[in-house]
C-alpha cells in the first residue's frame with residue numbers, strides 16, 4: 001500500500017495538570033445556555049445565563065483519520081458546580097450507529113458516568129482518577145462532575161459512531177445527581193414524560 005500523508009503515526013501530549021492536550025484540532029465550549037434544557041431547575045439555569053453564562057465544560061478534539069480508519073480522540077474538562085442543586089454534567093448522547101462503543105478514561109476529578117438504553121436499562125459507574133469505562137453500543141452516556149475540582153476524561157471512539165442528542169434532550173436520563181449537603185445523591189428524574 002502506498003502511504004498517504006495522513007497514514008503516518010501521530011502523537012499529542014497530554015498535560016495532567018491542566019487536563020488538556022496539545023496540539024488539538026478543535027475545541028468546543030458548552031455554557032449554561034447550551035445546556036439549560038438538561039437541568040431540572042430551568043429558573044436557576046436562566047438566572048445563571050443572565051449572570052455571565054458560565055462555562056460548564058470544554059471538549060478538545062483530534063481526529064486521527066487515515067485513508068482507511070477514523071479513530072477520534074476527545075478530552076472533556078467539566079468545571080465543578082451545580083445548577084439548581086444538580087451537578088454540572090455533559091449533555092449526553094447516543095451513538096447514531098448501532099455497533100459503535102466508546103472508551104472513557106477518567107484522568108482527573110470525581111463523579112459518575114451515567115448510561116442508559118432506549119428501553120430504560122440504567123447503569124452508573126462511580127468515577128475517580130484512573131477509572132476506565134467501556135460504553136457498549138446503544139447506551140446513551142453522560143458524565144457528571146460531583147467534585148470540587150474539574151473532572152477530566154479521555155474519550156476514544158470512531159467517527160463512524162455519529163452522535164444523536166434528541167432522545168436525551170427529550171427524556172433525559174432516568175436519574176439525576178443532586179448535591180445534598182455537599183454529597184451526591186441519585187434521584188429519579190421527575191421530568192420524565
Ligand code: S6P
Pocket residue numbers: 059074075076090091092093102141155157161163
Ligand atoms: C464522543 C464522546 C465525547 C463527548 C463529550 C461531550 O462520542 O462521547 O467526546 O462528545 O464528552 O459530551 P456531549 O454529550 O456534549 O457530546
Ligand code: ZN
Pocket residue numbers: 093094095102141157
Ligand atoms: Zn459518545
